[in-house]
Amino acid sequence: MARYYREERPRIPRTRERESMSPETKRALGIIFLFALGVLSVLAFFDLAGPVGNTWRLFLATFFGRVDVLVPLLLLAVAMHTLFPEKFAVERGQWWGVVCLLMALIGLFHLRIPSEDALAVIGEERGGGYLGLLASYPLRQVAGIWGALVILFALGLAGLILIFETSITGLLAPTRWGMRVIAWVRDRLRTMAELFHGRFGREAQEEDEEVLFHRQDIEDGEEEDFSSHDAPLSPEADADAVTGALHPREHQMQVVPRPLFPVPHRRKKVDIPFELLTGKAGKPTSGDIGANQETIRKTFANFGIEVEMGEVSVGPTVTQYTLRPAEGVKVSQITSLSNDLALSLAAHPIRIEAPIPGKSLVGIEVPNQQVAIVPLREVLLSDEFKKRNSALTIAIGRDVAGKPWLADVGRMPHLLIAGATGSGKSVMINSCIISLLYQNQPEDLRFILVDPKRVELTVYNGLPHLLTPVVTEVDRTINALRWVVGEMDRRFQLLSETGKRNIEMYNSNGGERLPYIVVVIDELADLMSVAAAEVEAAIIRLAQMARAVGIHLIVATQRPSVDIITGLIKANITSRIAFAVASAVDSRTILDLSGAEKLLGRGDLLFTTAELSKPRRLQGAYVSDEEIERVVAYWKEKGGAPSYDDEILEKRATAQEYLEGEGEGDMRLAEARELVVRAGRASASFLQRRMSVGYARAARLLDLLEEEGTIGPGDGAKPRDVLVTIEDLHTREFTPEPGEEEIEQRSDENLSDNEDE
Structure with a gap:
C-alpha cells in the first residue's frame, strides 16, 4: 500500500495546480477586463481618459485606421455575449463574418490611399492602419486596384451573409422589392401616358416590352406564385388590356391557360424564417470535474479495481466521465458499483455505459447540477x-458531447415514443412535426394527427398540411387508419402499373406527385383500450408495408405496458425513443433492455434504431407552445386554408374491405370457407397456419364466416362447429345473416302488406 500511494502522490499536486482557478473565475475576470477596455475606449474618443486614453486611441488608430470607432463596440459586444450567452447568442460563423466584414472595410479605406503613401498615412486616421495595409497592399500588387476592389467587396458580402445567416437573395430582398415598386409605378405612369397621348414610338415600344419581360421573370431560388393566376383583374390590368386591343403590337404574347391546381414537377423551396423559433440554449453546470474524477478513481480503488481516467464530456443533462479499466478487470465488476458511485458522488441516478460504442472505454454518466435546455432552433x-x-x-436533440442528433423518418421508417407523464413525450412529438414543417410544402407532405386527449395537438387545426382536422374520437381514428391502409394499397397499385419500386422513383417520373403522409398518434393506450384489434391490425400492416409508398407512423404512449406496446408492434417498429419510466420492466417493454428507469425526465431520453448497436442517451430538443403557434400561424398565412378530405373520417369501410382490399375480399373469404368446411373444424390458429395470415385477420375471417352462417358461435377455446357440408359449397349462396334492424324492418313490411290485403 505504501508503494501504491507513493506512485500516485505526484499526480495530486499537478491536479490541484491545474484546477487552482475555476472556469467561472476565469470567465468573470475576462468579462471585467472586456468591459473596462470597452468603456476606456469610448472615453478615449471623447478625450476623457487622460494620457492613457490618448495612448490607447493612438494604438487603435495605428492598427485600425478609420475603423477604430468600431473597436469599442466590438469589445462591449464580446463582453455582453460572455456575460449573457443565452440572450446574446452568437454562433462561430457569425464571429467569422464580423472578422471578414471588418477586414473588408479596413482594406477598402486603405485602398483609397495611393500606393506610395500607403505606409506614411498610418496613424493619421486617413486609411485603414497596419491591418488595412496588410489587407489591401498584397491585393493591389497581385490583382490591381480594380481587382482588389472586387475581392474586398466580395469579402464584405460574405461577412454580411455569415453575420445575418442568410443568402444573397435574402440580403438583396429590400433592394429587390424597392426595384419592383419603382417598376410598378413606372408601368402605371406609362399606361396613363399611353391613354392620353396615344401609342409610343417604336423605340419606346421595344423598351416597354423589355421591361415587361424582365418584371415577370422568376428569380433564382424563388417559386412562382400560382395563386395569382386565378385572381380577378385589377382596374390597371383592364386598362392594359384595353390599350393592347386598341394598339396591337407586332409581338403579342400568347397566353397559355394553366390548370386550376397545377401539379409541380419538383419540390418547392421552403423558406420559413428561423426567427419564429426564439429558444435560447442554456449552459449546464457540472460541478468540480477534477474532484469528481478523483472520487470515481478512489471509489474503484477501494474495491480493488484499477482504472485510468480519460476525457470528460459535459452534456446538456449529464457529464460523462470516461475511464479505461486495467487488464483483467471484468466489465460486470464496474457496472455492479453504480450505487456505490452514486453514494460517493452524492448524485443519483448514475448510469454506467460499458463499453462506449466504438471505444474501448467505460462511461460514467453523472447528472449535472443544472440542466441545459436544447432549443429546437439550435438543432435546426x-x-x-x-x-x-x-x-x-x-431533430432529436444533443448527446453528452453536445453533438446534434437527427433522424430520417424515411429510413426509420416509423417511430415509437414512450415514457411516463411529464417526461417530454409530447414535446418530442411537437419537435418532430415542427422539424418536418421547416422542410416541406403542403403539396409535399400531409399529416393525419390523432389526439385522443384533445389538448396536445389541437393547436395544429387549420394547418394547410393536414388531410383532416385533428382527430379526437376513437371511431373516426379507426376510419382514418382504414383510409390510410386503402391509400397504401392504391399507391402500391400505381407503383405496379408504372414499374417503380418506391415513391421517390415514382415522383421523379415527371407526372403526378404523391405527397408523403405522416400519421401521428399521440396516445396509443386510449385507442387500444377501446378498439385494440382494429388499431393494432392497422398499425402492423402499415408498419410492414407503407415505407415504400411514403407513409410513416409516429406513435406515442404514456403507458408502456405489454398490452399497449404488443410484441407485433415492437417487431415492426424498430426505431424507438424511451423517456423516463417508473421501472426496469417498462424500460424493457420499450427498448428490450433496462436503462430508461435511470433517466432524469424533462427531455432526457434513450434513442435506438436498427442501425445502432446500443441506445444513445440524448437531451431532447425543446419547442415551446408560443413557437408552435408562430409556425402554425405562418403556414396558415402563407399556405392558405387547408383542403380537408371528408371521406377519410366519415367513410365506414366494412371489415372485409379493410382486411382484404377492394376486389380481393371474396377470394380470401371463399378460401377460408372451403378450408373450414373440408376440415370440419374452424379456429383462428387453424386459419393462421393454413392461410399464412396474422391472428387479427384470422379472427376477422371467423367473424365473417359466422355472419354468413358457415360456422357456429365460439365456445371458449373449443373449435367452432361447421354448419354446412361440402355439397353446400357449390349449391348454396352465402350471404351474411340479417341483423336485428333488418329483421324488424322486414316484419314491419309484412305487417303493412297484411293490412293492405
Missing part, C-alpha cells in the same frame, strides 16, 4: 441539419 441551425439529404429529417 446546426451544420448537420444543413447538410441533410432528406426532407423528412427530424
Whole structure:
C-alpha cells in the first residue's frame, strides 16, 4: 500500500495546480477586463481618459485606421455575449463574418490611399492602419486596384451573409422589392401616358416590352406564385388590356391557360424564417470535474479495481466521465458499483455505459447540477441539419458531447415514443412535426394527427398540411387508419402499373406527385383500450408495408405496458425513443433492455434504431407552445386554408374491405370457407397456419364466416362447429345473416302488406 500511494502522490499536486482557478473565475475576470477596455475606449474618443486614453486611441488608430470607432463596440459586444450567452447568442460563423466584414472595410479605406503613401498615412486616421495595409497592399500588387476592389467587396458580402445567416437573395430582398415598386409605378405612369397621348414610338415600344419581360421573370431560388393566376383583374390590368386591343403590337404574347391546381414537377423551396423559433440554449453546470474524477478513481480503488481516467464530456443533462479499466478487470465488476458511485458522488441516478460504442472505454454518466435546455432552433441551425439529404429529417436533440442528433423518418421508417407523464413525450412529438414543417410544402407532405386527449395537438387545426382536422374520437381514428391502409394499397397499385419500386422513383417520373403522409398518434393506450384489434391490425400492416409508398407512423404512449406496446408492434417498429419510466420492466417493454428507469425526465431520453448497436442517451430538443403557434400561424398565412378530405373520417369501410382490399375480399373469404368446411373444424390458429395470415385477420375471417352462417358461435377455446357440408359449397349462396334492424324492418313490411290485403 505504501508503494501504491507513493506512485500516485505526484499526480495530486499537478491536479490541484491545474484546477487552482475555476472556469467561472476565469470567465468573470475576462468579462471585467472586456468591459473596462470597452468603456476606456469610448472615453478615449471623447478625450476623457487622460494620457492613457490618448495612448490607447493612438494604438487603435495605428492598427485600425478609420475603423477604430468600431473597436469599442466590438469589445462591449464580446463582453455582453460572455456575460449573457443565452440572450446574446452568437454562433462561430457569425464571429467569422464580423472578422471578414471588418477586414473588408479596413482594406477598402486603405485602398483609397495611393500606393506610395500607403505606409506614411498610418496613424493619421486617413486609411485603414497596419491591418488595412496588410489587407489591401498584397491585393493591389497581385490583382490591381480594380481587382482588389472586387475581392474586398466580395469579402464584405460574405461577412454580411455569415453575420445575418442568410443568402444573397435574402440580403438583396429590400433592394429587390424597392426595384419592383419603382417598376410598378413606372408601368402605371406609362399606361396613363399611353391613354392620353396615344401609342409610343417604336423605340419606346421595344423598351416597354423589355421591361415587361424582365418584371415577370422568376428569380433564382424563388417559386412562382400560382395563386395569382386565378385572381380577378385589377382596374390597371383592364386598362392594359384595353390599350393592347386598341394598339396591337407586332409581338403579342400568347397566353397559355394553366390548370386550376397545377401539379409541380419538383419540390418547392421552403423558406420559413428561423426567427419564429426564439429558444435560447442554456449552459449546464457540472460541478468540480477534477474532484469528481478523483472520487470515481478512489471509489474503484477501494474495491480493488484499477482504472485510468480519460476525457470528460459535459452534456446538456449529464457529464460523462470516461475511464479505461486495467487488464483483467471484468466489465460486470464496474457496472455492479453504480450505487456505490452514486453514494460517493452524492448524485443519483448514475448510469454506467460499458463499453462506449466504438471505444474501448467505460462511461460514467453523472447528472449535472443544472440542466441545459436544447432549443429546437439550435438543432435546426446546426451544420448537420444543413447538410441533410432528406426532407423528412427530424431533430432529436444533443448527446453528452453536445453533438446534434437527427433522424430520417424515411429510413426509420416509423417511430415509437414512450415514457411516463411529464417526461417530454409530447414535446418530442411537437419537435418532430415542427422539424418536418421547416422542410416541406403542403403539396409535399400531409399529416393525419390523432389526439385522443384533445389538448396536445389541437393547436395544429387549420394547418394547410393536414388531410383532416385533428382527430379526437376513437371511431373516426379507426376510419382514418382504414383510409390510410386503402391509400397504401392504391399507391402500391400505381407503383405496379408504372414499374417503380418506391415513391421517390415514382415522383421523379415527371407526372403526378404523391405527397408523403405522416400519421401521428399521440396516445396509443386510449385507442387500444377501446378498439385494440382494429388499431393494432392497422398499425402492423402499415408498419410492414407503407415505407415504400411514403407513409410513416409516429406513435406515442404514456403507458408502456405489454398490452399497449404488443410484441407485433415492437417487431415492426424498430426505431424507438424511451423517456423516463417508473421501472426496469417498462424500460424493457420499450427498448428490450433496462436503462430508461435511470433517466432524469424533462427531455432526457434513450434513442435506438436498427442501425445502432446500443441506445444513445440524448437531451431532447425543446419547442415551446408560443413557437408552435408562430409556425402554425405562418403556414396558415402563407399556405392558405387547408383542403380537408371528408371521406377519410366519415367513410365506414366494412371489415372485409379493410382486411382484404377492394376486389380481393371474396377470394380470401371463399378460401377460408372451403378450408373450414373440408376440415370440419374452424379456429383462428387453424386459419393462421393454413392461410399464412396474422391472428387479427384470422379472427376477422371467423367473424365473417359466422355472419354468413358457415360456422357456429365460439365456445371458449373449443373449435367452432361447421354448419354446412361440402355439397353446400357449390349449391348454396352465402350471404351474411340479417341483423336485428333488418329483421324488424322486414316484419314491419309484412305487417303493412297484411293490412293492405
